[in-house]
Amino acid sequence: MNYSLYIHIPFCIQRCHYCDFNTYAGKESLIPDYVDSLVEEIRIVSEYISPFPLHSIYFGGGTPSLVPVTEYQKLFNALFELTSIAEKCEISLEANPGTVSLPYLTSLRALSFNRISFGIQSTNARDLIRLGRTHTVDDILDAFVFARRAGFHNINLDMINHLPWQDLTAWENSLSRAVALAPEHFSIYSLMIEPGTSLHDWYQRGLMTPQDEDLGADMYEFTIDYLDRAGYEHYEISNWAKRDEENQFRCMHNMQYWLNQPYIGIGAGAHGYINTIRTENVSGIENYITRMRKRGEFRVGLPETPATIRTTKIDDITQMKDSMWLALRLVKDGVSLDRFERSFGKSVLEVFKEQVEELLHLGLIEWGGLKQSNLKLTRRGLMVANQVFLRFI
Numbered sequence: 473m474n475y476s477l478y479i480h481i482p483f484c485i486q487r488c489h490y491c492d493f494n495t496y497a498g499k500e501s502l503i504p505d506y507v508d509s510l511v512e513e514i515r516i517v518s519e520y521i522s523p524f525p526l527h528s529i530y531f532g533g534g535t536p537s538l539v540p541v542t543e544y545q546k547l548f549n550a551l552f553e554l555t556s557i558a559e560k561c562e563i564s565l566e567a568n569p570g571t572v573s574l575p576y577l578t579s580l581r582a583l584s585f586n587r588i589s590f591g592i593q594s595t596n597a598r599d600l601i602r603l604g605r606t607h608t609v610d611d612i613l614d615a616f617v618f619a620r621r622a623g624f625h626n627i628n629l630d631m632i633n634h635l636p637w638q639d640l641t642a643w644e645n646s647l648s649r650a651v652a653l654a655p656e657h658f659s660i661y662s663l664m665i666e667p668g669t670s671l672h673d674w675y676q677r678g679l680m681t682p683q684d685e686d687l688g689a690d691m692y693e694f695t696i697d698y699l700d701r702a703g704y705e706h707y708e709i710s711n712w713a714k715r716d717e718e719n720q721f722r723c724m725h726n727m728q729y730w731l732n733q734p735y736i737g738i739g740a741g742a743h744g745y746i747n748t749i750r751t752e753n754v755s756g757i758e759n760y761i762t763r764m765r766k767r768g769e770f771r772v773g774l775p776e777t778p779a780t781i782r783t784t785k786i787d788d789i790t791q792m793k794d795s796m797w798l799a800l801r802l803v804k805d806g807v808s809l810d811r812f813e814r815s816f817g818k819s820v821l822e823v824f825k826e827q828v829e830e831l832l833h834l835g836l837i838e839w840g841g842l843k844q845s846n847l848k849l850t851r852r853g854l855m856v857a858n859q860v861f862l863r864f865i
């Protein structure tokens with residue numbers, strides 16, 4: 473059994489106008505105590521998962537690049553002592569342009585980070601301001617060059633499109649400038665206007681017009697074709713990896729989620745999935761630190777730590793449904809019928825005959841893979857993927 477480890481870093485300089493993530497601005501003074509708590513939580517997990525083999529570690533946020541190198545040193549000391557990190561373990565850091573320097577990234581590379589994911593969102597200066605980002609287009613260029621010089625050969629760029637003020641030409645320009653940097657990976661999402669965000673408030677007050685759904689679909693189709701021509705494999709609904717004969721650049725950490733494999737979530741608000749139990753940690757930074765300091769007062773044992781506020785046992789049929797819709801997100805591979813049967817001792821057609829036949833009939837899924845034994849979305853299915861997934865939720 474190989475695990476993936478997600479470590480949440482809930483600190484940001486300011487909240488972006490579209491963001492509803494579990495993150496907090498202006499609390500950087502809590503970083504040292506927070507990191508001590510993370511080390512404690514890793515120690516507790518290592519007590520009940522032993523050995524503790526890891527093949528991916530992902531520091532997500534928030535803005536993990538706000539954490540000083542000395543704090544990461546503490547975390548890596550604990551990881552090297554308490555877990556068994558695979559030789560080719562993917563170790564990713566989410567970073568914001570404007571928060572990194574060449575010495576900082578060089579130190580992180582030396583600590584074993586080997587993948588970096590920059591949240592650039594757009595290469596258009598006006599977009600960055602309207603989204604409430606704290607960085608400029610020049611910061612993006614600097615951060616990218618620093619990362620290359622520091623020795624990162626696996627760089628992801630996170631982008632958002634379908635912005636309320638954005639037309640197709642503006643998105644084409646934004647994407648083409650990002651492609652010119654030649655990263656190894658892209659994650660591209662359509663903007664969701666979430667309640668509680670500034671953008672949502674502006675909508676409510678009539679300061680913005682609703683997004684045009686057809687334009688969103690046009691942007692998605694353009695992105696698929698453009699990145700294909702630029703040499704990127706579209707392997708997941710919102711993710712593209714550079715085609716390369718010698719290296720693979722799919723995000724191994726996220727593959728663990730899409731293949732419905734176990735992962736451990738450490739930190740405030742982190743989620744995990746261990747031994748068919750989903751876990752959720754307390755969300756606030758102070759609450760998290762307090763719970764970890766008072767570990768003796770809380771129940772501890774697989775899969776719970778003092779930070780756990782909820783556990784949900786996933787029954788067999790839900791595991792099978794999750795495995796279907798998550799794997800259908802993998803647009804190249806789809807659902808492997810062999811893998812499904814090995815995992816559950818039942819065939820896909822035994823469990824989901826009705827749904828599969830209906831979706832095949834509608835032309836939304838098709839047979840694929842080397843032995844034609846995988847079920848994957850068709851191009852038409854890709855455009856209405858959420859409706860396909862609903863058949864399994």
Ligand code: SF4
Pocket residue numbers: 483484485486487488491492493495533534535568591
């Ligand atoms: S930097 Fe990322 S996590 Fe932080 S507020 Fe902006 S979008 Fe949210």
